[in-house]
Amino acid sequence: MLNPGDTIGILGGGQLGRMMALAASQLGLKTHIYCPDPDSPAFDVTAYHTCADYEDEEALEAFAQSVQRVTYEFENIPAPTVEFLKKRLPVLPDDNVLKTSQDRLTEKKFFQSIDVKTANFRDIASQESLQEAVEAMGLPAMLKTRRFGYDGKGQVFLKKIEDVEGAFDAIGAQPAILESFVPFEREISVIAARNEKGQVVSYDIAENVHKNQILDTTTVPADISEGVAAEARKIGEKVAEALDYIGVLAVELFLLPETFERRLIANEMAPRVHNSGHWTESACLVSQFEQHIRAVAGWPLGDTTRHSDVVMTNLIGDDIERREELLTNPATSFHSYGKAETRDGRKMGHSNHIKPIKSS
């Protein structure tokens, strides 16, 4: 268990690392950010950082000496980096989780193993196996690389039979899975947390809308029944428990139409704080970032009660220029990640609009 004044090492210096560092500061903990990018926005919000490659063992050794525990802001940390650090101090969440979530096939099999439904899928190793899978499963379907995909990268939507030819090459001829297209009504997500004592909590269910395959808005509460919401929270908590997870995780779920017997299917999980949990900053006393830091520190988890209804809007690229308007709107927060360069499609900040909870 950490004490105030101890230091948490964070691998990754983007906005998630930055917001984790800010939350740690609120709790009286120090942070040390490790990231190869000299322009890392998280470097600005702490006195301690290392700018070095994830393969630089000398830098990793010094980093390990300077912190008491390590966590990370993204799931694609190179496995040898985690193994190197793990021999020296606790790295949380454990890398067994990375092995599960870094590979879509392993992840889907994990969901099935704990009785969480997924779309039908097939393992794809070649254009031939893709052709066979399409014949067996039908179209439409999604072809996705097994590893290193996010925000719609490494994916092809196969609508008609003509789309199948060359599709395996189009995603880089890498190991992949074919997933049945799911006629979902809504996309929702659950943010859950677990600590080393086995305490598990989850937040209210959020409804997500994407634009150009990047999260655009998150609305809480989601427009779903209480029963579906309870089931979704249970899925988040079950995943955390099944993985002996320590920290915050997100599970993205699809809500199927009422004609389906089991209406929730898991799309994917992220073993980290998640964009669809940014609303917790403005609508809960304990944000997902603080919750993650509490778990990593070995501290009790916090209250997840929502005090307000909320809509989170991502500020992508030039959206950050809406600053003046967002600063002026009532009941609206403005959060900028302090990134030096605005680029198309780059997450630059977000805004939360809150309103009182409607009493039912």
Add this chain to the structure above:
Amino acid sequence: MLNPGDTIGILGGGQLGRMMALAASQLGLKTHIYCPDPDSPAFDVTAYHTCADYEDEEALEAFAQSVQRVTYEFENIPAPTVEFLKKRLPVLPDDNVLKTSQDRLTEKKFFQSIDVKTANFRDIASQESLQEAVEAMGLPAMLKTRRFGYDGKGQVFLKKIEDVEGAFDAIGAQPAILESFVPFEREISVIAARNEKGQVVSYDIAENVHKNQILDTTTVPADISEGVAAEARKIGEKVAEALDYIGVLAVELFLLPETFERRLIANEMAPRVHNSGHWTESACLVSQFEQHIRAVAGWPLGDTTRHSDVVMTNLIGDDIERREELLTNPATSFHSYGKAETRDGRKMGHSNHIKPIKSS
């Protein structure tokens, strides 16, 4: 007007500077902390700091070169430091405010000049003038140094005539004022903010309870009538306007019994974020810290609506050891300032307990 990525210099590296820096980070602004104390808790939460005396002109010059605007966390900044910086870049709030608030006599006269009531007072320059003032005003009364008093330091309570002898020496034989003791019912405070465009806002009125002359709890809403609350907010806004103030300020007020015609009298003001505004962190979308940074940056002020009722409790000295309990309590935040050493009477952190607003 600052842009995200610009840097605000903060004079003072205590908990207030630390919380201002955290708020600036949320807005995408960088901070540079200047403080002579090598153990400054604010140094931990930003990449940029200078540890040097306030008289060190070389260090001040380099500091001025590295930031776009300067603000401060405490009102007793040496005047030459502010003058040095002011020649080079904007220092906010302006030092005319410091001149008013650093001297209890000037401050009281300022309140009177804008028709804000104060306790009766007399200028005291010697034991003889103290004796005369006691004869004219009667007892009980408070003898207070004109400058550099806070948390009850530099004050003597004169209850009986025997307490008067030697009292001027007891406060260090410094210029002082004698204030009539006010039989107040409650101590309340207002946090107000103003920006360079003249926009003025204030927060809901807080009720403060002190223990050993240090703030113990702040409760919002205060147990006062709507009329008194509106009048108190008006006082805060009037002070900000009269001073052409830029930033957040606090005015401490005493509420007199109903038998008095004008029930609110001003005790003192603080030209900075204030301990009695820490509740805004957990019960408002825009905290006093963010509000101050917005004003200093030349940005629009934020919404001050309170979304929850709240009790803030200071964690003084060993109170910080209540961490485990506070982290576990429902609807309770825990905030530690990350101070290396726990000392009796030292502000180590605070905790906010929120509950839904009772609808009337």
